[in-house]
Amino acid sequence: MSVPHRDEPPRRAFLRGALLAASGLIGSGSLLEQGRLLADWAGDPDPEVPNEEVARILSEISAGRPIRRGHLSLDMPLVAEDGRIVPVIIESDLPMTTERYVKSIHLVVDHNPDAHLAAFHLSPAIGSVSISTRIKMKRTTWVRALARTSDDEVWAAYARVQVTLNGCG
Amino acid sequence: MSGIGEARIRLPDRVSRGEVIVVNAIVSHPMDTGFFRDADGNPIPAYFIKDVVVTYGDQEVARFIWTSGISRDPVVSFTLRADREAPLAMTWTDNKGGVFRQSADIRFASA
Numbered sequence: 001m002s003v004p005h006r007d008e009p010p011r012r013a014f015l016r017g018a019l020l021a022a023s024g025l026i027g028s029g030s031l032l033e034q035g036r037l038l039a040d041w042a043g044d045p046d047p048e049v050p051n052e053e054v055a056r057i058l059s060e061i062s063a064g065r066p067i068r069r070g071h072l073s074l075d076m077p078l079v080a081e082d083g084r085i086v087p088v089i090i091e092s093d094l095p096m097t098t099e100r101y102v103k104s105i106h107l108v109v110d111h112n113p114d115a116h117l118a119a120f121h122l123s124p125a126i127g128s129v130s131i132s133t134r135i136k137m138k139r140t141t142w143v144r145a146l147a148r149t150s151d152d153e154v155w156a157a158y159a160r161v162q163v164t165l166n167g168c169g
Numbered sequence: 170m171s172g173i174g175e176a177r178i179r180l181p182d183r184v185s186r187g188e189v190i191v192v193n194a195i196v197s198h199p200m201d202t203g204f205f206r207d208a209d210g211n212p213i214p215a216y217f218i219k220d221v222v223v224t225y226g227d228q229e230v231a232r233f234i235w236t237s238g239i240s241r242d243p244v245v246s247f248t249l250r251a252d253r254e255a256p257l258a259m260t261w262t263d264n265k266g267g268v269f270r271q272s273a274d275i276r277f278a279s280a
Contacts, residue, residue: 085240096250109238113204117238120247125230127189127250134240136202168202168238 047142047158050110057116061106061146062154072129074145074157083137083167090145092129094155096122102129104148111141113168136167173197174269178259183278184251192223193246196261196269202237218243220262225275226255251275 046069049055058067075089094102105120120131129147137143140162147155176196184190196218203215217237223230231247249257258272 112238113202114236114238117236119234121232121234123230125225125228125250126248128248130191130246130248132244132246134244136238136240167240168204 046156047110047144047160050142054108054110054115057108058144058146061104061108061116061148063152065152065154067146067154067156069156069158071155072145072147072157074143074159076143076159076161078160079162079164080137080167081164083139083163083165085134086137086161086163086167087132087134088143089132090129090157091131092147092155094129094147094149096124096126096128098124101150102147103150105129105131106144106146106148107135108144108146109135109137109141110144112136112138137161137163138166138168139163173199174261174267176259176261176269176271178257178271178273180257180273180275184275186252186277188251189248190251190275191246192249192257193244194259194271195242195244196271197242198261198263200237200239200241200243215264217264218261219264221245222260222262223247224258224260225249226253249275251277 049058071094072090072092075091076086080086088107090105090107092102096102101124102122104122106116107118108115109117117135118133122129141160143159143161145157174197176194179193181190198218199216200218201213201216203213205213207213215237218235218239221233221235223232230249233245235243254274254276256272256274258270261269
């Protein structure tokens with residue numbers, strides 16, 4: 001299947017961060033500060049939280065931890081001709097070792113009737129984060145992928161998908 | 170795919186010990202949202218896979234929680250570190266108590 005793919009801001013941001021670190025600009029910064037920097041460098045602001053339902057879902061997933069952009073890519077078509085079948089690929093460069101791993105991936109579709117569309121609970125035995133599936137979308141909206149690590153960091157990636165045909169009824 | 174619950178798991182043809190492989194799985198299921206009506210105008214009740222458990226040997230390695238937002242005849246692919254010869258089994262459970270199983274053996278190619 002040939003679908004137009006968007007750029008991957010998280011990876012670009014990650015690269016820029018790496019360059020900054022290499023040039024010694026943030027070499028002495030704490031991991032947290034680097035994380036903030038990476039988030040800032042991602043360019044676009046995070047999509048606005050559209051309603052209380054999505055706010056509740058996000059706070060449930062993050063358990064109050066900051067949601068930062070990075071380490072995750074969400075690959076979706078820019079335009080979904082058929083909202084009944086929209087391909088999704090979620091990947092991450094986060095480690096999958098027994099010491100530290102991604103324990104869950106969440107897919108949130110802001111304007112779907114059931115916004116918290118899926119959760120994927122993982123273990124180090126999976127070896128890497130690379131999940132694909134197909135979802136239904138009601139209308140044009142932001143899609144959020146969130147990763148929660150075993151040490152309770154929360155990383156996110158966003159994609160805005162234009163939907164032509166309502167796939168949810 | 171035809172009958173509800175019919176499932177397939179696809180593994181790479183050759184697997185080496187320690188390799189991270191891609192697992193592809195599909196199960197036949199209508200994944201009805203409960204928001205549509207049939208031709209006579211009667212609502213079609215929600216009917217969807219809500220839970221998928223992946224085991225490798227006797228170890229649970231992943232569990233997916235789904236809603237009816239996953240497309241009809243759900244496909245999913247994920248990776249697995251193939252570090253031993255053992256069956257990879259998947260169990261799909263729907264919201265009406267239907268339980269569907271499929272498995273595939275992970276074996277290492279002889280050199």
